[in-house]
Amino acid sequence: MAEGESVDMSKLLERFYERLSEAGLKSTRQREVIFETFFSLNRHISVDELLAEVRTTAPHVGYATVYRTLKLLVEHGFARPRHFDDGQTRYDPQDEDEHEHDHLICIDCRRVMEFDDEVVHARLGQIVRDFGDYDLTRRKIELYARCRIQDCPHRPQ
Amino acid sequence: MAEGESVDMSKLLERFYERLSEAGLKSTRQREVIFETFFSLNRHISVDELLAEVRTTAPHVGYATVYRTLKLLVEHGFARPRHFDDGQTRYDPQDEDEHEHDHLICIDCRRVMEFDDEVVHARLGQIVRDFGDYDLTRRKIELYARCRIQDCPHRPQ
DNA sequence: ATCCATGCAAATCATTTGCACTTAA
DNA sequence: TTAAGTGCAAATGATTTGCATGGAT
Numbered sequence: 001m002a003e004g005e006s007v008d009m010s011k012l013l014e015r016f017y018e019r020l021s022e023a024g025l026k027s028t029r030q031r032e033v034i035f036e037t038f039f040s041l042n043r044h045i046s047v048d049e050l051l052a053e054v055r056t057t058a059p060h061v062g063y064a065t066v067y068r069t070l071k072l073l074v075e076h077g078f079a080r081p082r083h084f085d086d087g088q089t090r091y092d093p094q095d096e097d098e099h100e101h102d103h104l105i106c107i108d109c110r111r112v113m114e115f116d117d118e119v120v121h122a123r124l125g126q127i128v129r130d131f132g133d134y135d136l137t138r139r140k141i142e143l144y145a146r147c148r149i150q151d152c153p154h155r156p157q
Numbered sequence: 158m159a160e161g162e163s164v165d166m167s168k169l170l171e172r173f174y175e176r177l178s179e180a181g182l183k184s185t186r187q188r189e190v191i192f193e194t195f196f197s198l199n200r201h202i203s204v205d206e207l208l209a210e211v212r213t214t215a216p217h218v219g220y221a222t223v224y225r226t227l228k229l230l231v232e233h234g235f236a237r238p239r240h241f242d243d244g245q246t247r248y249d250p251q252d253e254d255e256h257e258h259d260h261l262i263c264i265d266c267r268r269v270m271e272f273d274d275e276v277v278h279a280r281l282g283q284i285v286r287d288f289g290d291y292d293l294t295r296r297k298i299e300l301y302a303r304c305r306i307q308d309c310p311h312r313p314q
Numbered sequence: 315a316t317c318c319a320t321g322c323a324a325a326t327c328a329t330t331t332g333c334a335c336t337t338a339a
Numbered sequence: 340t341t342a343a344g345t346g347c348a349a350a351t352g353a354t355t356t357g358c359a360t361g362g363a364t
Contacts, residue, residue, distance in 0.1 A: 026318055026363050047353085062321045067354065083242055085297075087329095087353075104288055115284055123276045124300060131261055131270060134302040140242075141298050143281060145291040183338050183343060204328080219346045224329065244328075244354095 009036060012078075019076045033058045034069040035078075044082055044090040044112045084142065102141035166193060169235075176233045190215045191226045192235075201239055201247040201260075201269045241299065259298035 016035055017027045037053045038045070051066045070091055073079035082090045084105060090112075101116040120141070128136050170192055174184045194210045195202070208223045227248055230236035239247045241262060247269075258273040277298065285293050 024318085028319060028363075030320070060321075063353095064322080064355075065320060068319085083240060085240055089353085104285065104291070106291075107294055113288060115288075117280065117284055119280050120277055120284075123274065123280070124298070127272055127274055127277075128261065128300055128302060131272075132304075134261070134263075134304060136300060136302045137264055138301040139299075140301070141281070142296075143285055143293060144295040144297070145285060145293045147289075147291060178339095181343085185338075185344060187345070217346075220328095221330075221347080222345060225344085246328080 009039060012039060016073075016076065016078060020072070023076075025072075030058065030061055030065050031069050031072075033061065034066055035073070038070075038073070038079065038091070039093055042093055044092050046088045046090050048088075050091070085144070100139065102139075102143075104143045104145060107144050107146050166196060169196060173230075173233070173235060177229070180233075182229075187215065187218055187222050188226055188229075190218070191223055192230070195227075195230070195236070195248070196250055199250055201249050203245045203247050205245075207248070242301070257296065259296075259300075261300045261302060264301050264303050 013032065013035055016031075020027060020031075034050070034054055037057065038050060041050070041053060047063070047066055047070065050070075051061070051063060054061050054066065070079060070081075073091070074081055078094055080092045080094050082092055082103075084090060084103075101114045102120075104113040104115060105111070106113075121139070124139060125136065128134050170189065173188075173192055177184060177188075191207070191211055194214065195207060198207070198210060204220070204223055204227065207227075208218065208220060211218050211223065227236060227238075230248070231238055235251055237249045237251050239249055239260075241247060241260075258271045259277075261270040261272060262268070263270075278296070281296060282293065285291050
């Protein structure tokens with residue numbers, strides 16, 4: 001991690017531990033490693049991918065701990081689960097007051113790009129209103145596309 | 158089934174059997190029951206729900222047959238799979254030249270409503286173009302909402 | 315000291331597959 | 340006749356849970 005990120009990371013981790021403490025939960029080495037790995041990778045990641053990364057630092061960490069920690073992150077607003085069309089749940093870091101965003105997914109390389117468009121949101125809000133007395137809870141927009149450029153430039157690292 | 162539906166149903170079934178025949182596949186009693194049940198229910202249905210319905214007509218039909226038949230329906234353009242956020246794949250009847258549509262899902266009763274809005278599509282097309290040289294393959298929009306009316310009127314039957 | 319967290323393995327849930335048997339063409 | 344279809348049960352893959360042990364407060 002670069003210097004600039006480390007500052008954010010320790011603040012972020014501190015916030016996480018505060019929330020846990022408020023809930024009567026504990027700080028552990030595993031949670032720290034998983035948390036820092038998750039935020040330093042900073043992309044839509046699957047449990048397998050995250051576990052593999054975590055094990056380069058802490059080799060004996062089990063699947064269950066990663067699942068349990070991700071669930072904690074979600075419950076406390078540090079991550080969001082994403083269910084794309086490939087049967088793997090992926091997790092998306094969520095900054096404190098970051099707002100919901102949508103996705104463009106390359107079907108070749110699985111690269112995920114984010115967007116957030118007010119025109120679309122406004123129109124969808126109108127559509128919901130037209131349906132009647134509904135309270136919109138969540139909005140999910142996924143665009144699946146293929147890079148037309150030969151040899152897709154966005155290969156996963 | 159009402160009379161009007163029966164006519165469509167037999168035409169539809171005939172088309173299905175034609176496609177199967179072209180692919181060197183066979184017509185069977187199970188496929189007929191599953192097909193007709195699927196189209197007469199005509200809603201976003203899970204495998205469990207469909208199997209339960211099918212078994213009221215043909216009690217000994219197995220899970221595997223329903224899964225295999227739904228896969229056939231998808232491959233031949235008679236159904237579309239939907240992956241909502243509850244871990245169950247649901248299937249959506251697809252009429253011959255029906256176009257893609259989007260969904261508003263009640264998080265209480267799981268009722269699914271459909272919509273299809275040109276303003277949204279146009280704007281999303283623009284967003285993809287702004288990202289660069291992408292070829293849009295599929296678009297998925299899901300709105301999750303709660304009926305604000307006390308005692309949601311859209312309970313599944 | 316207490317209660318939460320961990321790691322492992324076993325359990326679960328949705329879906330798929332292998333196989334001996336049945337059936338449409 | 341013969342390739343494809345079926346039903347069952349076992350296999351798979353993702354995720355969850357039970358439990359004995361370890362660790363944070």
